[in-house]
Amino acid sequence: MSKVDPTKPIIQVALDLLETDRAIQIAKESLEGGADWLEAGTPLIKSEGMDVIRKLRDAFPEKTIIADMKITDTGAMEVEMGAKAGADIIVVLASADDSTILESVRAARKYGVKIMADLISANDPVSRSMEVEKLGVDYINVHAGIDQQMEGQDSLSIMKEVVRKVNIPVAIAGGLDAASCAEAVNAGADVVIVGGNIVRSSNVTASAKAIRESVDSPSTVQITKISKDEEIRAILESVSTSNISDAMHRKGAMQDIFPMFEGEKMVGTAVTVQTFKGDWAKAVEAIDEAKQGDVIVIYNGSRHVAPWGGLATLSCLNKGVAGVVIDGAVRDIDEIRKIGLPVFATCHVPNAGEPKGFGEINSEIVCGNQTVNPGDYIVGDDSGVVVIPKERAYEIARRAKEVEKTEQRLFEEIRRGATLSEVMKLKKWEKH
Numbered sequence: 001m002s003k004v005d006p007t008k009p010i011i012q013v014a015l016d017l018l019e020t021d022r023a024i025q026i027a028k029e030s031l032e033g034g035a036d037w038l039e040a041g042t043p044l045i046k047s048e049g050m051d052v053i054r055k056l057r058d059a060f061p062e063k064t065i066i067a068d069m070k071i072t073d074t075g076a077m078e079v080e081m082g083a084k085a086g087a088d089i090i091v092v093l094a095s096a097d098d099s100t101i102l103e104s105v106r107a108a109r110k111y112g113v114k115i116m117a118d119l120i121s122a123n124d125p126v127s128r129s130m131e132v133e134k135l136g137v138d139y140i141n142v143h144a145g146i147d148q149q150m151e152g153q154d155s156l157s158i159m160k161e162v163v164r165k166v167n168i169p170v171a172i173a174g175g176l177d178a179a180s181c182a183e184a185v186n187a188g189a190d191v192v193i194v195g196g197n198i199v200r201s202s203n204v205t206a207s208a209k210a211i212r213e214s215v216d217s218p219s220t221v222q223i224t225k226i227s228k229d230e231e232i233r234a235i236l237e238s239v240s241t242s243n244i245s246d247a248m249h250r251k252g253a254m255q256d257i258f259p260m261f262e263g264e265k266m267v268g269t270a271v272t273v274q275t276f277k278g279d280w281a282k283a284v285e286a287i288d289e290a291k292q293g294d295v296i297v298i299y300n301g302s303r304h305v306a307p308w309g310g311l312a313t314l315s316c317l318n319k320g321v322a323g324v325v326i327d328g329a330v331r332d333i334d335e336i337r338k339i340g341l342p343v344f345a346t347c348h349v350p351n352a353g354e355p356k357g358f359g360e361i362n363s364e365i366v367c368g369n370q371t372v373n374p375g376d377y378i379v380g381d382d383s384g385v386v387v388i389p390k391e392r393a394y395e396i397a398r399r400a401k402e403v404e405k406t407e408q409r410l411f412e413e414i415r416r417g418a419t420l421s422e423v424m425k426l427k428k429w430e431k432h
């Protein structure tokens with residue numbers, strides 16, 4: 001049960017952006033959707049300095065403004081900066097030394113502001129929450145950082161313990177959406193801090209409104225739990241290969257592999273095939289090894305003799321195979337188009353080889369100049385094919401989703417009349 005007002009938990013929107021003018025516009029749209037508090041996010045403060053707090057204060061004189069400074073040292077000096085710039089609540093790292101927290105609290109009392117202690121990366125967050133409460137902080141934030149979220153960490157289970165141990169209001173942050181906000185409120189969160197799922201949405205007001213509704217009526221929100229693999233596949237279905245390439249810092253894209261017809265999306269886990277020029281046996285036998293939702297990834301190496309065609313493609317449908325990638329040629333494009341299974345290859349030719357039987361199924365291969373291991377996630381669309389190592393699949397999927405969200409918001413701002421370089425302030429961010 002919330003310690004502040006159980007009927008109206010607070011929505012704090014984290015303006016994790018780089019530019020003041022975009023932050024102010026997005027803040028306005030979030031408030032229209034029902035957000036309560038405005039947070040100058042850490043990246044925004046680093047990019048624009050304390051001036052962004054002054055500008056937020058001028059633009060929103062009545063609103064509670066949080067400066068997410070994540071103070072680690074010189075507590076008094078930094079709290080003074082935040083307070084004099086116009087913040088109401090200043091964020092100190094709970095993992096900072098006790099001396100820094102005490103100095104922050106003393107300065108906060110002097111300047112009439114409050115302190116929120118952020119438990120991000122604290123060694124023993126539950127014990128530390130009790131310690132920082134004793135040191136005098138006003139709020140605790142149980143927080144899974146953005147990089148931590150990408151690796152699957154979340155803050156809800158820790159928050160459930162923290163709310164039982166402290167008497168001050170508890171905030172929660174870490175990739176919250178409408179459903180997880182409802183869960184957090186049900187578990188006793190007083191403040192839900194939402195960044196990406198509001199500020200990078202193409203419709204900020206609607207996203208804030210959805211969070212407002214779930215926070216105000218948390219018991220009506222349906223929570224569905226799915227497996228990691230289902231979650232990875234669902235995210236990869238919703239993003240593009242370009243989003244994934246950005247998330248992988250331009251690694252993972254196969255070279256010289258193209259869709260054989262357009263408009264097909266393919267997501268699945270690799271069954272790998274090493275075969276040889278003019279030999280199609282292993283490529284076709286791999287269909288029998290494949291499970292529902294697999295992608296058959298073949299190295300063949302010939303541009304002139306195809307190890308794959310229409311009959312093999314039709315066989316894939318019977319096994320629920322999600323698609324085929326061939327470093328080499330494919331034939332029967334007209335049949336494959338009718339069958340509708342996504343097939344990606346180097347080129348197409350009419351010639352087939354023979355079923356000689358050389359090669360391996362499910363060994364490490366190189367396809368399109370990328371190493372592919374069995375079980376790696378393979379995604380294809382009109383831009384090409386990317387391979388995601390299975391060990392990093394969840395993280396890359398989550399990061400690709402963040403890339404997609406950022407782009408959706410940029411699309412929206414360009415649609416309103418700006419150009420890409422204006423929105424991104426390209427000149428300002430060129431290397432000095």
Ligand SMILES: O=C([C@H](O)CO)[C@H](O)[C@H](O)COP(=O)(O)O
Pocket residue numbers: 014015016041042043068143144145146173174175176193194195196197
């Ligand atoms: O504090 C945050 C992070 O460390 C970057 O500064 C975020 O504002 C916080 O995690 C909320 O953002 P989302 O996780 O994107 O909801």
